[in-house]
Amino acid sequence: MKTKLILAMTSALALTACNDDSVTGSTGNAVSYVEISGDPTTGETLTSTISDGNGFDPANVTYTWVADNKVLSGSTSGTYLLTDADVGSMISLIVNYTDNDGYAEKAISAETDVIEIPAVPSAGSVAISGDAYVDFELTAIITDENGSGDTPIVYVWMADGVAIADATSASYTLTEAELTKTITVSATYTDNDDFPEDTLSDPTAPVIVKPADVVTSQVAKITDTMGVGIGDGSTDTGELRFKLSDESIDPLVTGKLSLSFRKEANAVNNNPNDTDTDFKDAYIGIFGTKISTGYELVELRVKEGNYVIRGQEGTVDTDATFTGEEWVDIDITWDATNASASVAPLITLSINGTPVSADPFPTYDSGKSDGSLGTHFETIMNGVQHMTFRLGDNDATVATAFYLDDIKLYSDVAGTAEVFADDFEGFAVDDSLDTDNSASPYNSSTNEAVVAEVTREGAVVADPADPPADPPVDNFQVAKITDTMGVGIGDGSTDTGELRFKLSDESISPLDIGKLSVSFRKEANAVNNNPNDTDTDFKDAYIGIFGSKVSTGYELVELRVKEGNYVIRGQEGTVDTDATFTGDEWVDIDITWDASNASATVAPLITLSINGTPVSADAFPTYDSGKSDGTLGTHFETIMDGVQYLVFRIGDNDATVATAFYIDDIKLYSDLEGTTEVFSDHFESTNYAVGGSLDTDNPASPYNSSTNEAVVADRL
Incomplete structure (x- = not known):
């Protein structure tokens, strides 16, 4: 929503009962005016002001308030209180009276702006x-329900x-000077409802050199920043255009276009000289001889998370959605075999493999x-x-980008x-895709399109010298841990359900630094049903890493997986988390530790993430339980050399539970980044x-x- 204070509105004039030409001064009828002032928002009052050189008696004025040319019944005073019923309307005022020189007057005000609910x-x-x-x-993305872009935005990267x-600026390219540092950005601006804003982002992960196993892809990056000087000839739309004849390709009567795109979120127009502050669309279109709106075979409007097929609204619609982090596959086919000046080509369009219509649809007319090229x-x-x-468009500037990859034309x-x-x-990063780059096949109408390097999910970098990789393994089996051996309390037959891995059993030395990644599912209602145990609470599961001693109070860290929530022991x-889970959900856990500076008095440093979300902004130290083992030493002495055991448990020695704790995809690394796998x-x-x-x-079994x-159980 966007509102502006009305200081004085221009009035319109209509005069009746004038016996001679309108004149100013006392010898004839002076021009009369009415204007209304006030903020066009509900709860505010509009006030009228009448001007008449012949003078008038305010008591003799008849006021008629009008909303969208309909009289507002009962509103007959010189002021009008705006209500919710007026939202979406434009208000004007008609006044009738006889002035002091006997002339009958009728004056009509200009309309207000559209009435809105007050900005919050x-x-x-x-x-x-x-x-x-x-x-x-890196790119700064602003989210503001009041809108942004009416005023310049001041960014500071840190x-x-x-x-x-x-x-x-809205984007920043990282350099080696930022290695190991976390990056934040602040944005200071006045939003589109005139409220001041000063906001700071969350920090990134520490900056690193791109890991060898992170796959990157080169893509086309289209931006739209040339819209500030509206009407001065310097503006343009961000565009990548391909003209078939430039590459000696004849017009394609039939064909198919396939590509992938990513449109960053919050593509709001932030040109302070443009009153249009809506989110800006991206477009994927195919054309014949003329490139202009209304001459396309089909054009997909990529909006803010959803789509519209231009000209097909209400005829061919799609409820497909996307996010600003998502790569989307688009397939378009056309058949103009039977097309003519009166017969449309037939189109199909699919988004991520799903057609938008059951059958091909005709281009709209x-x-x-x-004049020279003919009709659409x-x-x-x-x-x-x-x-x-x-x-975007010629008048817009947006801080976000539109990315394209894997264009294929058939x-x-x-x-x-x-x-x-x-x-x-085949290009270098930052290469222009305009005709100033002789290697570019794209047309001279291309503007603000360059080659960028981005990460793309799902691929793995392979060293050509490596042997061929094994075929992928389907994820069908898991470890299932139960706890049913608790009935005979104190008789030596009881035990906790546990999967324990000892590094030295597999000839792995203690890891003073490392990372553990694992997925789990804990079934709901893990209640203790041992009839001989008075403790009938729900039983927890545990994911823990230990040093030389495996016992409560000797862990580097242990995550207690409770009944739908978590506690980090000690x-x-x-260090708390409000993360939750359900009994049907698989959850990803990542734990890192650094005991490189640990000692009998200095704790290792820990990080823990649940489904990719860290439980703390910074690494936290292992708590000191104060426990001591006569043989192995104090708590810290047992862990100062790092991790020697991984432990996954459910229940306790006295409990029996009918449910299970499932573990899958265990990965143990000897570095914090998780690049050197040891198990x-x-x-x-x-x-x-x-x-x-x-x-x-x-x-x-290891x-x-x-x-x-x-x-081992089936993964259900």
Whole structure:
């Protein structure tokens, strides 16, 4: 919502009963005016002011308030209180009276702006998009329900809280100077409802050199920053345009276009000289001889998380959505075999493999005509001659970007005869895709399109010298831990359900630094049902890392997986989390530790993330339990050399529970980043059979003899 204070509105004039020409002064009828002032928001009062050179008696004025040309019944005074019923309307005023010289007067005010509900302050926020790798670009994304962009936005990028020199735009490319530092950005501005905003982002992860196993892809990056000087000839839309004839490709009567895109979120127009502050769309379009709105075969408008097919609204709609972090696959086909000046080509369009319509649909008829090229249909009846990918418009500037990758153009609907393809890997990062780059195949209408390096999920970098990788393993089996051995309390037959891994059993030395990644599912209602135990509470599961001694109070860290929530043992009130889970949910846990500076008096440092969200902003020290073992020493002495055991448990020695604790995809690394793997287990059929024990009675099991009631199960 956007409101502006009305100081004085221009009035319109209509005069009646004038016996001669209008004149000023006392010898004739002077021009009369009425104007209304006030803020056009509900709860505010509009006030009238009448001007008449002949004078008038206010008591003789008849007031008629009007909303969208309809009289507001009962509103007959010189003021009008705006109510919720007026929202969306424009208000005007008609006054009738006889002036002091006997002339009958009728004056009509100008209309107000559209009446709105008063703006409510909503705190803006800024977030950072991008990967915290050297030479990668970060972008500040503002979210503000009151809107932004009416005034300039002041950005300040910071490394470990210290401002980076000259880093004051919406984007910043990281350098080696920021290595190991966390990055934040502040944004200061006045929002579109005139509320001041000063917001600071959350920090990124520490900046690192891009890891070798992180896959990057080169893509086209389209921006739109050339809109500030509205009307001065310097503005333009961000665009990547391909003209088939530039590459000696004839018009394609039939064909298919495939590509992937990512449109960053919050593509709001932030040009302070443009009153249009809506979110700006991106466009994927195919055209014939003329590139202009209303001449497309089809154009997909990529809005703020949803889509519209231009000209097909209400005829061909889609409820598909996307996020600003998501890469989306688009497939468009066309068939202009039977097209003519009066017959439209037939189109199909799919988003991530899902068609927007059951059958091909015809291009809509815009009714437009170009004197030299003909009507809309005449420009497209020979098929596709241009592809365009755009962001924003001539008057807009946006801080976000529109990315494209894997463009493929075919001369058949089935997509078997490729005539053009570009994955942008043949360029250097930051290369222009305009005609100033002789290697670019794109048309001279291309503007603000360059090659960028981004991370793309799902791929793995392979060293050409490495042997061929094993085929992927389906994720069908897991470890299932139960706790049923608690009935005979105190008779020696009881035990906790546990899967324990001792590093030295697999010839792995203690890890003074490292990372553990694991997925778990804990079934709901893990209540103790041992009839001989008076403790009937719900039983917890545990994920813990230990040094030389495995016992409560000797852990580096242990996550208690309770009934839908979590506690970090010994850290209650110091390091807490409000994360939750359900009994049907698989949850990803990542734990790192650094005992490189640990000693008998100095604790290791820990990080813990649940589904990718850290439980604390910074690494936290292991708590000191104060316990001591006569042989192994104090708590800290047992852990100062790092991790020697991994432990996954459910219940306790006296409990029996009917539910289970499932573990999968264990990965143990000897570094904090998780690049050097020393042990992993996904429990698949390459190593285990369903129902197989994970205790030492199974020679294929790598787990310790303290393992109990842990077997391989199907992942349901």
